[in-house]
Amino acid sequence: MKPAAFDYCRPASIDEAAAALASSDSAKVLAGGQSLVPSMNFRISQPSLLVDIRDVEGLDGLEVDQDGVSIGASVTQSRVMNSDEAYSAVPGLRRALRFVGHLQIRNRGTVCGSLAHADPAAELPALAMAAGARLTVRGPQGERTAAADGFYLGPYWTGLEQSEIITGVCFPAEAPGTVTVVDEIARRSGDFAVVGLAAAFDLEDGSVGGARLVSFGVSGRPQRLAAAEEAVRGFHAGAAGDGLYGAAYEDAADAVGDIHASGEYRREALGSLLVRTARAVSASNGGKAGAR
Numbered sequence: 001m002k003p004a005a006f007d008y009c010r011p012a013s014i015d016e017a018a019a020a021l022a023s024s025d026s027a028k029v030l031a032g033g034q035s036l037v038p039s040m041n042f043r044i045s046q047p048s049l050l051v052d053i054r055d056v057e058g059l060d061g062l063e064v065d066q067d068g069v070s071i072g073a074s075v076t077q078s079r080v081m082n083s084d085e086a087y088s089a090v091p092g093l094r095r096a097l098r099f100v101g102h103l104q105i106r107n108r109g110t111v112c113g114s115l116a117h118a119d120p121a122a123e124l125p126a127l128a129m130a131a132g133a134r135l136t137v138r139g140p141q142g143e144r145t146a147a148a149d150g151f152y153l154g155p156y157w158t159g160l161e162q163s164e165i166i167t168g169v170c171f172p173a174e175a176p177g178t179v180t181v182v183d184e185i186a187r188r189s190g191d192f193a194v195v196g197l198a199a200a201f202d203l204e205d206g207s208v209g210g211a212r213l214v215s216f217g218v219s220g221r222p223q224r225l226a227a228a229e230e231a232v233r234g235f236h237a238g239a240a241g242d243g244l245y246g247a248a249y250e251d252a253a254d255a256v257g258d259i260h261a262s263g264e265y266r267r268e269a270l271g272s273l274l275v276r277t278a279r280a281v282s283a284s285n286g287g288k289a290g291a292r
């Protein structure tokens, strides 16, 4: 199918972009177009105006310093994935991005576009929650920052107002002793996850001292696993995984069923994925080599 008729603008400044977005209730930001354009072709989305942000000055920065990795709204997923500096500061970024679609999609798709789109099966929103990332948002009232944890409200639904633009995101540098991993089960390489886990483990002498655990592809949004975060404390490579498995299973009580898998499958697979991941990370004793 072809999209419904729409207007298009390509502003050069964030002020112009914000004004264009505020000019219509159904205007939308166009970033890489890898999710928006297919949804327009299927007429799931029918924006009256596309505000293309690729030429907006100041949104193409990829900066790495001791605080972490700051990624502007027009920075592609490939650019971040290929940056060795970004990998050494926040290894989870490359670990998540290798699962995102295929090369051609990552070459156009943006990190911030994925965070804004909020597909419940997407890797980056879950990673952003596990890693404690903060988004910078520009709207008619000015600029604000928002923690990724708390930003995701439901399927394709965030705390972003229609007239707001994510101008960038900052992933804090991974602390010494922390290992951030992303793993998933998908039908084929490059497909969205059927079940996924983003996790930041704090290791102490080969045991897990604490963790931020976030599922994706399981329920209607990326979700912190509160019971599993308690159960994983003290976990080590030789520990029985039953308690941890059971906690993740309970956390995933609202797992959804669809044509790819039942809710019950997702609950069981999440528990297994978590135990497997916690074992591998504990066995690596804080070394990055064992981290997936």
Ligand SMILES: Cc1cc2nc3c(=O)[nH]c(=O)nc-3n(C[C@H](O)[C@H](O)[C@H](O)COP(=O)(O)OP(=O)(O)OC[C@H]3O[C@@H](n4cnc5c(N)ncnc54)[C@H](O)[C@@H]3O)c2cc1C
Binding pocket: 028, 029, 030, 031, 032, 033, 034, 035, 036, 037, 038, 073, 099, 100, 101, 102, 105, 108, 109, 110, 111, 112, 113, 114, 116, 117, 119, 121, 122, 123, 124, 160, 164, 165, 166, 167, 190, 191, 192, 193
């Ligand atoms: C075949 C295929 C496979 C894919 N597989 C995966 C996968 O496995 N995992 C995965 O996570 N993704 C996958 N994707 C999606 C891909 O990662 C997209 O690039 C991403 O979800 C959206 O990024 P984008 O820059 O293309 O955004 P766009 O498609 O341009 O926009 C998506 C939505 O976000 C809004 N938006 C974009 N940027 C901003 C911003 N800065 N501020 C406010 N709103 C904004 C748009 O208005 C729109 O509503 C796949 C896509 C395809 C086509």
